Amino acid sequence: MQENESNAPPPGESGLYNRIAVLRAERGISRQTLADAVGVNYQTIGFLERGDYGPSLKLAFSIAAYFALPVEAIFSTKPFQPLSQQVYGTGKSKVPQKSEPDMEDSE
């Protein structure tokens, strides 16, 4: 598990993981559209997606409101579980998966 944790991509300079890129791709929204909706420059969306910039509370809540999701569904200080793992459970896989630190603690 510890080994899987170390496989997680680094969160960037902000230390925050986020799902903005996934949500944007899923809904077919361009960076410019999202940027206009939340009132920032489109380049700032790129910095957010790469984790190079940690948003203010106001911006985080604006993004969450735009996607109609809770903030914790978009931003996290820990790596997100892959969607397939969330949907189909945590069955043993041959491919190393990123794990939730809570699970790690319970072991």
Add this chain to the structure above:
Amino acid sequence: MNAELYLLGRRIDMGARARRRGLVVVIYTVLAVLMAGFWFIDHWRVSLLYLYMAAMVVNSVFLGGTAFGGLIRPFRSKPRSPYAFKSPLLQNLRWGFYPVPELDENDYRNDERELRQRDHAHYQAYRVLIVGLGLLWCASIGVLSTHVPSVLGLLPAQQLLYGFIVALLVVSLTLPQAILLWSEPDMEEETAE
């Protein structure tokens, strides 16, 4: 920060960091050459004013930050006042001879990340200037308290001191913008999905 520089009606893509760094190097090289040239003209007695004006032109056309031209959005992050003085001569110079794009809200408003970068750049510039002023103060003690006829047999020491003051003035006008242009990474396409 804007990804494009409008120069005499032409759009120049400055999204790549290498290009912006090149621009900063060229600007400071030109300012240094100007400063050296002005010493030969009148030992910076009157030409200090020209150097100051050159720095303001560089800000207005290339760097930005203090005006509505250049790559960096105005540091004030506020729209132009409708009561601002509008010189007909300047308006003709800007809008008469070449097209200037219409300004919308995004052309003057910095978002929260840009404001943070702006503040950080000013902090870094402040540190550099503090070191410069400290060195200048130390040099002035040496120059003013003892009789130093010349440095390297060319430049009288007191004029060299005056030159440092001029250089610090020019640097203080342009350094935060230059730090921003130097440090911001490559900019992505606006239409990036």
